[in-house]
């Protein structure tokens with residue numbers, strides 16, 4: 001039987017919605033408004049569970065205006081950033097632009113960036129550093145594909161991505177980092193890694209951070225799970241000791257479903 005962590009989280013739970021390439025800037029505002037209303041009706045305590053959304057770049061200005069205008073306590077961030085500050089990099093977005101738009105976070109190395117855009121570990125390490133340089137907290141995404149999982153080398157594979165991503169970070173940066181474990185075979189497939197799979201990897205990530213940065217620092221970063229998370233499986237995953245939050249794709253496009261995930265505590269098993 002899993003042990004409830006209700007009321008005893010070591011780190012503030014973090015529930016993030018990655019909208020991917022969905023929602024134009026008009027739809028994005030409607031979605032965010034509905035989410036905010038739903039959470040407000042449910043009297044959600046943002047001090048207890050942090051909420052963030054990752055809309056497409058073109059939505060960010062509208063999101064900022066809504067968040068500021070309505071004094072929402074929902075954080076937001078970009079889905080990617082350039083490793084460079086500015087210059088002749090057509091199509092790229094600088095971390096300083098994200099900071100200026102009030103982005104608290106930025107996704108780095110989502111599996112769709114690693115596979116579709118062939119982003120290498122070196123580039124991703126540069127992106128992590130660029131995010132910190134510009135005052136935006138990176139959410140470093142790591143995780144194995146199906147073949148690696150079937151070969152049983154998923155922990156080694158994922159830790160290698162982690163080590164490469166955090167290479168050269170100062171302890172204060174490592175403490176602020178967010179890491180999202182997203183097994184590629186569980187993304188958008190309906191195939192959820194079991195809570196024990198999420199726990200196994202998050203514990204391994206925490207142990208690796210400890211060996212790199214020491215125990216005090218390693219206790220601070222929040223570790224998320226992502227991959228086919230829905231309201232009906234969120235609580236079980238979050239009950240695991242080393243899982244501090246969730247990175248939600250498809251279900252974050254439905255405000256009622258996402259709000260239910262944010263309110264996972266009402267589904268926790270208490271013993």
Ligand SMILES: O=C(CO)COP(=O)(O)O
Pocket residue numbers: 018110182186187188189190226227228229247248249250251
């Ligand atoms: O990739 C993900 C979040 O970044 C997970 O996506 P799904 O929740 O749609 O499986």
